[in-house]
Amino acid sequence: xxxxxxxTEMTATEGAIVxxxxxxxxxxxxxxxxxxxxxxxxxxxxxxxxxxGLEEKGRFSSxxxxxKGYSYLLLKELQMKDSASYLCVLNTGGFKTIFxxxxxxxxxx
Amino acid sequence: xxxxxxxxxxxxxxxxxxxxxxxxxxxxxNYMYWYRQDPGMGLKLIYYxxxxxxxxxxxxPNGYNVSRSTTEDFPLRLELAAPSQxxxxxxxxxxxxxTAASYNEQFFGPGTRLTVL
Numbered sequence: 001x002x003x004x005x006x007x008t009e010m011t012a013t014e015g016a017i018v019x020x021x022x023x024x025x026x027x028x029x030x031x032x033x034x035x036x037x038x039x040x041x042x043x044x045x046x047x048x049x050x051x052x053g054l055e056e057k058g059r060f061s062s063x064x065x066x067x068k069g070y071s072y073l074l075l076k077e078l079q080m081k082d083s084a085s086y087l088c089v090l091n092t093g094g095f096k097t098i099f100x101x102x103x104x105x106x107x108x109x
Numbered sequence: 110x111x112x113x114x115x116x117x118x119x120x121x122x123x124x125x126x127x128x129x130x131x132x133x134x135x136x137x138x139n140y141m142y143w144y145r146q147d148p149g150m151g152l153k154l155i156y157y158x159x160x161x162x163x164x165x166x167x168x169x170p171n172g173y174n175v176s177r178s179t180t181e182d183f184p185l186r187l188e189l190a191a192p193s194q195x196x197x198x199x200x201x202x203x204x205x206x207x208t209a210a211s212y213n214e215q216f217f218g219p220g221t222r223l224t225v226l
Contacts, residue, residue, distance in 0.1 A: 004151070033214070042199055042217035043152070087151065097215070099144075099151035 002026045004100035006088050011106045012078055020073045020103045022088035028096075033089040034062050034073045037102065043087055046073070075105075083107045110135050115200050115218035122190040122225045130185040130221050132200030140203045141183040142167075142215065143175065145196040152199065158183055190225045197222050 003025045012018040024032070031050040035043040049055055049064035049071065061074040073086055085102035092098055116131045134141065139160045144152040154167030158177040172194060174186040183202075187194060201215040 008149075042219055043215075044217070045214045048214065091213070097154075099153075101149060101151045 002090065002092065002098050004088055004090060004098060006086075006100050006103045008101070009104045009106070011108060012075075014078055014080060014107055014109050016078050017074065017076050018078060018105065020075075020086050020088075020105065022071045022073075022100060024069050024071070024088070024090055024100075026069075026090055026092055026098070028092040029066065030091040030093055032062075032064055032071050033087075033091065033097070034060075034071075035087040035089055037085045037087060039084070046086075048091075078107050080107050080109070112136065113200055113202055113216050113218035115198075115221050117221060118219065119222045120224070122187075122223065124190060124192065124225060126190050127186070127188050128190070130187075130198055130200075130223075132183045132185065132218060133181050134183075134200075134202040134216070135181065136202060136204070136216065137180060138202035138204045138216070139180065140213065141177065142201045142203075143173070143183070143185045144199045144201065145169065145194075146199060146220075147196050155185065155198075187223075192225050195223060195225045 006022045033048050034046040036046050037043040047062040054063045059076045064071045085104050087102045088100040090098040113134045142157045143155040146152045153169045156175040158164045161180050164175050198221045200218040203213040203215045
C-alpha cells in the first residue's frame with residue numbers, strides 16, 4: 001500500500017528557518033512533489049525531486065532520500081505570506097500522484 | 110493563458126439533485142484530473158483522463174461521472190447528490206512525457222465549493 005506521513009501543524013517565527021518532514025511508503029516511486037496551498041486556494045507547485053539529494057530554489061529547498069522513504073521541505077527567511085499548508089505528494093508512476101494531508105504552517109511575527 | 114478554469118465557484122444542492130462541475134484548460138495538456146478535498150484531508154483522485162475520449166476511475170469514483178470529448182474540457186457530473194459529497198472539488202491538468210522519470214507538475218483550477226443539504 002501507499003502511505004504518507006507529515007506533521008499536521010507547525011509554527012515558526014518570521015525570518016526563521018523551518019523544516020517540514022515527510023515520510024512515505026509506496027510500492028512504486030518516480031518522484032516526490034511539494035505543493036503549497038493557501039487557505040481557500042488551489043495547490044501550487046513548489047518542487048519535484050527524483051534523485052537523492054537537495055534541490056534549491058530561492059528560499060525553498062527540498063531534500064529526498066529514496067532509500068529511507070524520507071523528504072523534507074526547508075523554508076528560509078520566513079515571511080508572513082508563507083503561512084499555508086504544504087503538501088507532500090508522491091508520483092507513483094506516470095501521471096499517478098498520491099497526496100498527503102498536508103502540514104499547516106503558521107508564521108508569527 | 111487563463112490556465113485551468115472551473116465553474117461554478119460555489120454551489121448548494123439538495124439531496125438527490127444533480128449538477129455538472131465544469132473544467133477547462135487552455136494549455137493543450139493531455140492529462141486532466143478531478144480531485145475532492147475534505148477538511149484536514151489530502152486530495153483524493155475521483156477520475157482522470159489521459160486524452161480526449163479516454164477516462165478512468167481514480168480512488169473515489171462512486172457517485173460521479175466524467176466525459177472528455179475535447180482536449181480542453183473535462184466536466185464532472187454528480188447524478189444524485191448526497192451529503193457525503195459536500196467537499197471542495199479541484200480540477201487539474203498536466204502535460205506528461207510518459208517516461209519513468211516523467212516530470213508532470215499539475216496545474217490546478219481555483220476549486221468549486223459544494224454543499225449538499
